[in-house]
Amino acid sequence: MKRIGKILIGVTLAAGLVGGGVWYAKQRAAQNPETRYKLATVEKGEVTxxxxxxxxxxxxxxxxVGTQVSGTVRKLYVDFNDKVKAGQPLLELDDALVSATxxxxAASVVNAQATLELAQANEARMKSxxxxxxxxxxxxxxxxxxLKSAKAQVALAKAQNERDRANLNFTVIRSPVDGVVIDRVVDLGQTVAASFQTPxxxxxxxxxxxxxxxxxxxxxxxxxxxxGQKARFTVDAFPNRNFVGEVQQIRLNPTNQQNVVTYNVRINVANPEQVLxxxxxxxxxxxxxxxEDVLLVPNAALRFKPAEAAEKKAENGQKPASTAGMPPAGEGGGPKGPGKGKKRDGQSGTVYVLADGELxxxxxxxxxxxNRNTEVLSGDLAVGARIVTGENTNGVKPPSSVGMRMF
Known part of the structure; x- marks a missing residue:
C-alpha cells in the first residue's frame, strides 16, 4: 500500500510539473508582444x-398624364413598360355625355346662323x-x-361648339412625349372625375x-x-458594382425634420444599359x-489603448476610457489632445509603436x-514603423500585473 501511495504521489507531482510548465509557457507566449498584439506597418499612400x-x-x-374631362375608362391601349410615341393614344373615356353636349x-350654332340671316334681311328691308x-x-x-346681336350670338355659339369639340377630343388621352410607361393608375371601367383637380x-x-x-x-x-463633383454609388440590386454620377445641382431650399437640416443634392447618372x-x-x-503620397495609419490603431494603461488609470482613480464604438479619427472621434474642438484637420491622436519589445x-x-485609414500630418512616426491595431486574445485573458501567490 505504501508503494502504491508513493507512485500516486509521484504521478501527481509529475502532472503538476507538466501543467505548471504548460501554464508558464502560455504566460510567456501571452506576454510576448509579437504574439499578443496585432501589428500593422506604417506606409504612404492616398486617402480620399x-x-x-x-x-x-x-x-x-x-x-x-391626366385628363381634363370626366368619364369612364372605355379602352386601354397601353400597359406597364410599353414604349409610346408622342401623340399615340393611351386610353379612351366614354364620350356619351361629351358627345351629346x-x-x-352644334345645333345652337345652326339656330344662331338662322337668326342672323333673318336679322340681315330685316336690316336690309328697314334700310330701304x-x-x-x-x-x-x-x-x-x-x-x-x-343684326349686331345676331352676329354676336353666332360667334358665341361657335365658341361653345369649339369648346365642346375640344372636350370630345380630350376623351382620347394621348401621350405628350416619347417614352416608357412606368405606371398605370386606372383600369378598364374605372370612373375618373376631373371636377376639382386633374387626376x-x-x-x-x-x-x-x-x-x-x-x-x-x-x-x-x-x-x-x-x-461638377464626381459621385459614386451602389444599389441593392447590384451590390458588387459601383456606378458613377456627377453633382448637377445643390438646391437652396432646406428641409427641417426634427431639428435636422438637410439639403437636396441632385446627381446626374448615365444609364446606357438601363439596368438602373x-x-x-x-x-x-x-x-x-x-x-496623395501621405503617411497613413489605420483607424484601428487610433482606437487602440493597452490594458495596462486602463489599469493604471483605474489605480489612480481615473475612469478608464472605453474604446468600444469610438468613431474613427478625423470624423469628430478618436483621441483628442491640444486640437480638441477642431474638425477633421488639426486633430490629434495617439498610436502605440512596438520598439525593442515594448509599446x-x-x-x-x-x-x-x-473611415479606414487616416492621414498623419505630423508626429514622431516614420514609414515602416510597426504600430498596434489590437490584441490577439484567442480566448485567453491577457496576463495580469498581479503575480500568482505561492502557498
Missing amino acids: QTVSANGTLNPVVLVS ERQS LFAQEYVSKQEYDQASQA TLIKIAQDLSEMRIDTSFAEADIGSIRE LPGMTAYVNIGVQKR KPVSVQLGITD
Whole structure:
C-alpha cells in the first residue's frame, strides 16, 4: 500500500510539473508582444475623404398624364413598360355625355346662323324703307342693333361648339412625349372625375438612359459639396458594382425634420444599359478631399489603448476610457489632445509603436480619413514603423500585473 501511495504521489507531482510548465509557457507566449498584439506597418499612400447619403433614382423627365374631362375608362391601349410615341393614344373615356353636349352646341350654332340671316334681311328691308321715309330712324336703328346681336350670338355659339369639340377630343388621352410607361393608375371601367383637380392616369418616363438621384445631405457636409463633383454609388440590386454620377445641382431650399437640416443634392447618372430602374435606393458617396503620397495609419490603431494603461488609470482613480464604438479619427472621434474642438484637420491622436519589445505611445497630428485609414500630418512616426491595431486574445485573458501567490 505504501508503494502504491508513493507512485500516486509521484504521478501527481509529475502532472503538476507538466501543467505548471504548460501554464508558464502560455504566460510567456501571452506576454510576448509579437504574439499578443496585432501589428500593422506604417506606409504612404492616398486617402480620399467622402460624405455619404442615401437617395432615390428617378427619371430625368417624368410626365404625369391626366385628363381634363370626366368619364369612364372605355379602352386601354397601353400597359406597364410599353414604349409610346408622342401623340399615340393611351386610353379612351366614354364620350356619351361629351358627345351629346357637342351636338347640342352644334345645333345652337345652326339656330344662331338662322337668326342672323333673318336679322340681315330685316336690316336690309328697314334700310330701304328708311331711305323712302316709310319707317322712322328709331325702327331702322333697332333693326341694325338686332343684326349686331345676331352676329354676336353666332360667334358665341361657335365658341361653345369649339369648346365642346375640344372636350370630345380630350376623351382620347394621348401621350405628350416619347417614352416608357412606368405606371398605370386606372383600369378598364374605372370612373375618373376631373371636377376639382386633374387626376393622374398614367406616368411616362421620357428617357431611362439618363437618370437622376435626389439625395439629402446634412448641413455639416453640404459645405464640401460642389457642382461638377464626381459621385459614386451602389444599389441593392447590384451590390458588387459601383456606378458613377456627377453633382448637377445643390438646391437652396432646406428641409427641417426634427431639428435636422438637410439639403437636396441632385446627381446626374448615365444609364446606357438601363439596368438602373426608377425608385431604386442609391447609397451615394461624394469625394470632397484627396491626399496623395501621405503617411497613413489605420483607424484601428487610433482606437487602440493597452490594458495596462486602463489599469493604471483605474489605480489612480481615473475612469478608464472605453474604446468600444469610438468613431474613427478625423470624423469628430478618436483621441483628442491640444486640437480638441477642431474638425477633421488639426486633430490629434495617439498610436502605440512596438520598439525593442515594448509599446511606446506616439502623439500624431491627424488630417482627413476615409473611415479606414487616416492621414498623419505630423508626429514622431516614420514609414515602416510597426504600430498596434489590437490584441490577439484567442480566448485567453491577457496576463495580469498581479503575480500568482505561492502557498
